[in-house]
Amino acid sequence: VVVALDWTPNTNHVGIFAAASKGLYARAGLAVEVVSADDARYSGSYVGGDGAPEAGGEYTTPCKLCAGGGAHFAMNSPEGVVNWNLRGDAPGSRLVAVAALCSRNTSAIAARKGVVSRPRDLDGRRYASYAARFEGRIVQRLIQADGGKGEYEEVVSPMLGLWNTVLADRDELAPGEQTDATWVFTCWEGVDAEMRGDAGKLN
Numbered sequence: 001v002v003v004a005l006d007w008t009p010n011t012n013h014v015g016i017f018a019a020a021s022k023g024l025y026a027r028a029g030l031a032v033e034v035v036s037a038d039d040a041r042y043s044g045s046y047v048g049g050d051g052a053p054e055a056g057g058e059y060t061t062p063c064k065l066c067a068g069g070g071a072h073f074a075m076n077s078p079e080g081v082v083n084w085n086l087r088g089d090a091p092g093s094r095l096v097a098v099a100a101l102c103s104r105n106t107s108a109i110a111a112r113k114g115v116v117s118r119p120r121d122l123d124g125r126r127y128a129s130y131a132a133r134f135e136g137r138i139v140q141r142l143i144q145a146d147g148g149k150g151e152y153e154e155v156v157s158p159m160l161g162l163w164n165t166v167l168a169d170r171d172e173l174a175p176g177e178q179t180d181a182t183w184v185f186t187c188w189e190g191v192d193a194e195m196r197g198d199a200g201k202l203n
Contacts, residue, residue, distance in 0.1 A: 001025075004035045004062040004071035006080075010188040012106055013075070035071060061132075067092030075101065083133040109139070110189065110202045111181035112166055120148030128162040128182035129154045135183065155179050163189050167198050 005013055016034060019025055025032045035041060042060050062074035063084040069092065081097050109119075116122055119142045129135055140150035157165070157177075165179040184190060193202060 001030050001073070002033045002035060002071040004041075004065045004074040005037055006062050006075040006077070007037045007185060007188065009034075009036055010185060012102060012185065012187060015101065035065070041065060041070060063095055064092070067095055069093075073098075077132075079134045079138075080132065087133075106185055106187050107183060108186050108190075109142075109181055110166060110184045110193075113202055115180050119143045119146035122152050122181055123148040123150070124152065125180040126153045126155050126178070128165050128179040129156050130162070130183065131156045139183075163192070166202075167193065167196075 003016060005016075009017065013034075016032075020032060020034075042065075061080065061084075062071070062076045063080050065071040066074035067084060074095075078097065081095050085094050111117075111122070116125060122139070122143050127136075127139060136154050139152070139154075143152065144150040155165070162179075162182045163184065165173065165177055166182050168178065
């Protein structure tokens with residue numbers, strides 16, 4: 001059984017790894033392989049590399065791996081499943097959401113302190129995007145609901161590098177790489193920022 005994660009292993013995935021550690025899969029006669037977001041099968045979307053798509057190209061997602069037969073189960077957001085099933089050109093099978101692993105949302109938009117203090121401040125700013133179909137429109141509506149125009153620059157780059165484009169100082173990045181906000185997992189990037197002493201840079 002192949003399980004495709006939506007990110008590198010973090011506390012959202014504890015149950016999957018705890019079950020393996022306690023021998024629950026073996027007891028049920030299952031051999032379970034967990035595919036992390038830094039696996040080569042995600043090359044071009046999460047990790048970049050030689051297989052990186054051209055701008056606007058097709059990105060490998062957990063849904064795509066699952067629908068194409070590369071995984072039996074995949075972790076993804078509800079909108080990711082909706083997106084896959086609404087695409088008329090989606091290759092592979094339609095997907096069914098079978099379980100919720102978290103009782104509440106564990107993600108948030110983190111923004112550079114002193115630049116963005118509320119959603120409408122993202123107008124005219126640079127947002128580091130995962131290139132998910134609904135992501136940009138969700139951010140746009142969030143800005144508009146706060147009285148802004150919803151006009152911002154959406155910057156797409158390999159996903160596992162997005163976090164650093166917000167945290168790093170401008171002189172640590174190539175010209176034009178710094179961004180002002182991105183969508184993060186609070187139990188992963190949030191903890192990472194605290195451990196690095198960078199939490200004070202963020203709202």
